[in-house]
Amino acid sequence: MRKLTGSELVFNILDELYSITIKSGEKELVKRLFELKDFILNERPASMAVQNILRQIGLYILEHGFINIDKYIIELRERYENSLEKAAEIMSRRIASGEVLLSNSNSLAVRRVLKHLSERGKNVKIYVTESRPGGEGLLLAEYAESLGFEVYLIVDSAVRFFMKNIDKVIVGAEAVASNGAIVSKIGTSLIALVAKEARKRVFVVAPVMKFSPETLYGELLKLPEYDWRSLISEEEITKLPVDYKARVPLYDVTPPEYIDAIVTEYGLFAPQAIPLVLSLIEKPITSPGRSFEEIVNSIKALIEV
Amino acid sequence: MNMYPERVLEIASGIREMKIRGAGRIARATAEALKIAALSYNGVEDLVLFKKYMVEVGELLISTRPTAISLPNTVVYVLSSLRNSSSFSEARESVVKRADNFIRESEEATKRISLIGAKRIKENSIVLTHCHSTAAVGVIIEAYKQGRVVRVYSTETRPFYQGRVTYTQLAKSGVPVVQIPDSAVRYIINEVDYVVVGADTVTSNGAVVNKIGTSQVALAAKEARTRVYVAAESYKFSPLTLIGELVTIEYRSPEEIVSREWIEKHPRVKVLNPVFDVTPPEYIDAIITEYGVIPPQAAVLILVEKLGWALDVLGYSEGKLDLKRIVAL
Structure with a gap:
């Protein structure tokens, strides 16, 4: 996932979460949300779209539980897709x-x-x-x-x-x-x-x-x-x-x-x-006061209780 | 007809293929090649024939890289002595003497630049350098020895990774050095106190032609109010620019950037590889020159005072670099 662009990462994660929701159920979904939180914090801390998406999913769960979460994930995906398209279209008019x-x-x-x-x-x-x-x-x-x-x-x-x-x-x-x-x-x-x-x-x-x-x-x-590994191969570094x-x-x-x-x-x-x-x-992303990290954490608590 | 000594051809192709690189080393190798050519000349011992031969060798050497002025400057410096030679043996001797002189003086120049440049760096400084320059590395190592440098950022310098040479030389002298990708220059520049780079050519208005990327390093430094020093021996100043010549920027093979397979797979992508x-x-x-620290706008001073001979010589060739006229053929 390191190599994906911010938007690719969003699609990738939404697709994955959707399939987990359908196949494995809510516990697995929460587990994966939690893993993704750590991955984002460690590897892609600047990847705001993913953080906002995870926050949205978290807020949804806190508010509605897991009812129709699969539909919500699909809706988020469509919304993101449309926003990307729309932004690109507006830009293309300027060229x-x-x-x-x-x-x-x-x-x-x-x-x-x-x-x-x-x-x-x-x-x-x-x-x-x-x-x-x-x-x-x-x-x-x-x-x-x-x-x-x-x-x-x-x-x-x-x-x-x-x-x-x-x-x-x-x-x-x-x-x-x-x-x-x-x-x-x-x-x-x-x-x-x-x-x-x-x-x-x-x-x-x-x-x-x-x-x-x-x-x-x-x-x-x-x-x-990152360190030298992103600049040079193990073989070349010996020189x-x-x-x-x-x-x-x-x-x-x-x-x-x-x-x-x-x-x-x-x-x-x-x-x-x-x-x-x-x-x-x-409202969606202007609502916080709570970071995506806090929200994902509180869902985990919800499940464990 | 291949009448040039093998070693001369080796040096010429070494410069062309960038086995010999860096303006200073190119210049010294050029002087060396001219000396070898003179010493191994085995044609008729006739002044005119010898001059013709040396002009051809000079032209061959100049043709290897189009941008670095140190090449023609060295050739003109060494060969202009032929103008006043009155016999074959005198001519041969003068070429050898001038070439030796050049090599010795250019090495001394680099040392003097290190000493002068180091003084310009305050204690506990962080320095950034781009590409590899013997003169710039000399300044940094000297400044480090004097306790002035605590860390150096060296850009890796695509496509040829000359930054790795810089890294190795600095590390061997004990200088704490960190490599960064070229794209990270603006990210890091706020930490940096001085940018020290070399030059391939200094023009008469004080512009510096150097490895691709130098100008954006300097721009980022300017934005961050970080000082930019260029370490350049006087033979890197271009007398030709004083008479209006433009500096040709060399484009090299796309294969230095991407693989041949990639290029063949993507025929509509043009890979552009300007070197400077x-x-x-x-x-x-x-x-920073061996004669002292000058503002770039005073480059013309070096040209008139220290490369006056070159200007005179160019006068003989009427504003164009014409070796035949320079040696009075």
């Missing part, structure tokens, strides 16, 4: 045929934007960074190629070299904080800075599910770091000094001033307007 |  885009990593939201562009017959060119560590950029390049677009693959270091050629930078997000900052694949903040310097527009495509309600209450987003040290952050924070708009299923907003957006939409 | 980028002078706090 004209002939424009040159740049993206990094392999965001599902960005892929949906490309799909919409392709369906509308808008022909774009896209620069994709390799996106070390992980190198997911190669997957995005493959996908864009399969849609028939002209694709340029570059190393992460070459962003400023090519920024002159770019019209718009489009990225996904792992989380959106209440001040409009985004957490995204490592390197995104550098790309946004370079875009700003060159006066190129930066768009973040992120369904509202990616918004972090906790940050509204002053919570800091946690960013995981380097023993005790080879590396710091490999997986995400970074792009400040709102480098983002021109965050594109959600509700429309396209200035990043600074995020608190307003949160207050306008229906 | 240009950092504008406003993102550089100082260039």
Whole structure:
């Protein structure tokens, strides 16, 4: 699950929870929710969409018990799918045929934007960074190629070299904080800075599910770091000094001033307007005061009692 | 017709295939190749024929990498002595002498840069470097020995991973070093006090041509108010840019980035592999040369005062690098 993008992880988890609900029942469901909580906290602490989804499921159970939980999971999946589609569609309207885009990593939201562009017959060119560590950029390049677009693959270091050629930078997000900052694949903040310097527009495509309600209450987003294993193979490391040290952050924070708009299923907003957006939409993720962790914990208590 | 000594061809292909890399080492290898070529010349002992031969060797060497100015600077420095030679033996001797001179001076320059640059780093500093530069590593090691550096972040530097060379050299000198991916530069830059990098070419307006990624490292540093120092020997300054020449940025094979199989499987993906980028002078706090620390905008001073000979020589060739005219053929 490490390699999945934030949105892929949501779908993956919802599908899994659905099948557990149908096949194994509520105890197994709660057990799995609990495991997922630990996995998210340890491995993907910035993965806000998953946290929000788990919180939603938790709140549902606390309120209604397990009646129709399977239907609720399907409903959540549909809602997420629709929000992703809608956000991508809105983004694609902002892109004209002939424009040159740049993206990094392999965001599902960005892929949906490309799909919409392709369906509308808008022909774009896209620069994709390799996106070390992980190198997911190669997957995005493959996908864009399969849609028939002209694709340029570059190393992460070459962003400023090519920024002159770019019209718009489009990225996904792992989380959106209440001040409009985004957490995204490592390197995104550098790309946004370079875009700003060159006066190129930066768009973040992120369904509202990616918004972090906790940050509204002053919570800091946690960013995981890996070690050398994400940079080099066991074989290659033998050529380097023993005790080879590396710091490999997986995400970074792009400040709102480098983002021109965050594109959600509700429309396209200035990043600074995020608190307003949160207050306008229906309850789900603005309700907390309780973190997804607390909510999942209290369900466990419910079952054990 | 293959009349060049084998060792010269080896050096030329070594530079082309990046077995010999880094502007400083390329320059010294070039001087070495010219010396070997002169010493193993076994044609007719005639001044004109010898000059022609040396010009051909010089052109061969210059053709190996298009961006690094240290290559043509070295060739021009070594061969311009031929202009005033009046006999074959004098000519051969002058090439050998100039080449030896160059190698010795360039090594001394790197040492002087280490000493000068180390002074610019305050105690307990964290330094970030990109790619591998002998001059920059020299500065960092010297500063570490003086107790000024507590940690170094070294970018791995795709596609060639020269950062691993930097890591190894620093670790061997006991410097605490941590490797980061190139994409993590902005993430880490708030911890960093100084960025120290090398240069392949310094232009007359003080822009620095260096490994791809340097300009965005410098931009991130500027944003975070972290100082950026460029360690560069004077032979990396480009007299050609003073007369308006543009620096050609070399693109290398896509196979340095992705495998051949991947490229063949994805014919509509163009893999672009520029090797250098240009950092504008406003993102550089100082260039550290063997003659001292200068603001990048004063690059022209080094060009006029220390590479004046090169400018004179270029004058002979009317603004274009024409080795024939430089050796008065």
